[in-house]
Amino acid sequence: MPRFAFQQVDVFCSVPLKGNPVAVVLGADGLTDDQMAAFANWTNLSETTFILRPTDPAADYRLRIFTPARELPFAGHPTLGSCHAWLAAGGVPKGAEVMQECAVGLVPIRRGQGGLAFAAPPLVRSGPVAPDLLDRIRTGLGLPTEAITNAHWVDNGPGWVAVKLRSRADVLAAVPDYAALGRLTLGLVGPWDPAKDGTDAQFELRAFVCAEGYEDPVTGSLNASVAQWLIGTGQAPEAYVARQGTALGRAGRIDLRRQDGAIWVGGATVTCIEGSVLL
Template sequence: MHRRYAILDVFTDEALTGNPLAVVLEAEGLDEARMQAIAREFNLSETVFVLPSREPRHRARLRIFTPARELPFAGHPTIGTAILLALESGSAADALAFGLEEEIGIVPCVVEIRGERAGHARFRLPKLPTFDGDAPDEIATAWALGLAPSEIGFARHVTSRHSAGVPFCFVPLASREAVTRASPRHEAFEKAFGGNGRRAAAFVYTRETVGEGRHFHARMFGQGLGIGEDPATGSAVAAFAGALMQCEPLGDGEHAFVIEQGFEMGRPSLIELSMTLRHGALVAAEIGGTALVVAEGRLTL
């Protein structure tokens, strides 16, 4: 059987940058083991399998796999697949809105089509970030990343754990140079950031950015997710909203941030995060970004 697939570069408007994503458009009949094997074959940080939606009012049902395991939710797969499905729809409209069914729940998406092979999408978080337990201390954190304890933290920012469907440990670093030098030590990394049923994953960030108009520079190490380093991690930025609530003096109203990631990998990416606060509480958040189709093909399975 022939199954169509596409490769997109996500969180970028330039081919061969951003975070590459494989989307299998005709996934009916594939079981979980087969999907996992195909994800290993593509060997990208995530592969999406598009299935018919359970509810007719939604556009599609998605299953998302890293090379090692299935995820209930992920950001760059949602952005990339939403844009691809909008392009595939043949609609003459410049913008489309629809829901995608993921394991975490319904993800509402809005897509702006930009030409024949690109678009911009944003989605509302199906689950707002929650506190995910105590973070490791500065010494354990620094050792796990090959850094000095004095390089951990800046301003009000301290190491914290949050989840918006996928748990991450958020590690603020004093400089972009420290972010660049960060290098996970395998066993120490697992001990510091994993355990208690968690998959070891750390999002390191700083306020020092490469480009103007951006707010944070980041890297994501996800050895517990089967990802050594990820060029752009929407699910981490979704949970990062929790770290910002904890560490930034945010007032009521709308707040917008741009996070740059993937620069150390030669895959520069820009992730948009918007947050809505009312009475001191986070009531809504959205992830946004651009993507473009860079390849298409068929699986003969």
């Protein structure tokens, strides 16, 4: 049975066990689709990734991303966690940036003092949310009508629809009814009030994968697409900090900024488990 190098990396937090974990299998070219899907189902993490040789000559490696139920074309915290694992295993990029190949194309990743940051990929769907869908979302979250101040499709692969609420308190008070919300991939965002919440961040987020019935602790793809929406429409400054995972006892911290014509999504990464797996 072949042996593969393995790391489990906590993302968007410098303290182990307070971010969002991703399982990373390195040198996974010998695995079949079924083996990848079975291992991702077994880890039961929100995402498990497999690092392979690139097919694009501009890329440093190719990444495939699986939830316990399906393959994703892109996801944020697996991108940073997998890059962390690749670098820790001795990966050397061809240029100043690490270039990841995945189903949405090439994703540049930068290294800095605060950790790693990826350039947000283009949205595959944007635009306003239909009133009937917005009403279903409000009902499914148990929110009063006045709690929702804006909403927008912000899909960069996983299917995100973002709903902006009045406050951080409203975001944390939401209680999802997954059956009522159906197959939505739903993100909530609300501003921090400096007088009540402090100045450590400017926005609070939560992410619900309703078809699979869970809340994701800290979500890079959602933060990327929300930043594209908020910064692009003047609802947020050119650079801000978001927090996520509070409702789950995590302490995710995401740095968002518009720079060099792109939205960069960054955070700390730390290895929690290292070894090998037999597959």
